[in-house]
Amino acid sequence: MQCFGSMARKLPYSFYRRETVEVARELLGKTLVRVLKNGMRVSGRIVETEAYLGSEDLAAHSSGGLRTKRTESMYLSGGHAYVYLIYGMHFCFNVVTREKDEPQAVLIRALEPVEGIEFMRHRRRTKRDIDLTSGPGKLCDALWIDKSHDRISLKSEVLFIEDTKSLSANKVDVGPRIGVAYAEAAAAWPLRFYARGNPYVSGIKSKSTAR
DNA sequence: CTGGGGATCGAG
């Protein structure tokens, strides 16, 4: 089933060590890959991201330079994973951006399933495939990403992003981030990027002016 | 030690 033309290479560290907003936009279309212990690949195309800009960003866990056991991984150099538990039950996966000690990251909010769909169905136990990876907690569940992946390099063998084609700019929609109403002015910053019209995009479905 | 709150999800 998983016959791709050719396997794209892993994104290099240089991809991540740039402006966070650039990384967030260009990650749309790239392929998040999880390799299980038995060697099986489970993957999906990234269709929704959010940028978190560090000290000056009230919505970021590293806001105000907060540096604790949980946020420590945000201070790693670009190209590492930041995975945290939210609401006591779900994990969220982020890629760290920029250089060491610049605590910025991109939250991966939704994927379009590509490989290992049967495995995802088993993990998620949901009726509709649309619910497999259409949210940050859902995709971690589907790809079996958990706290054990916090801090790991995205050039590792178990979790990485492949350099498939980025979504062209005219198909990218931008809006405020989800679930950060408490962040005052930062709550309105246009730091959420998503593939226009893609059914796997989470949250408020853009009032599809379907006509 | 304490307790308030959270970058979510799914049922009703």
Place this chain on the structure above:
DNA sequence: TCGATCCCCAGG
């Protein structure tokens, strides 16, 4: 709309 569920973190 609301409850689940528990880690995280600041304050005392």
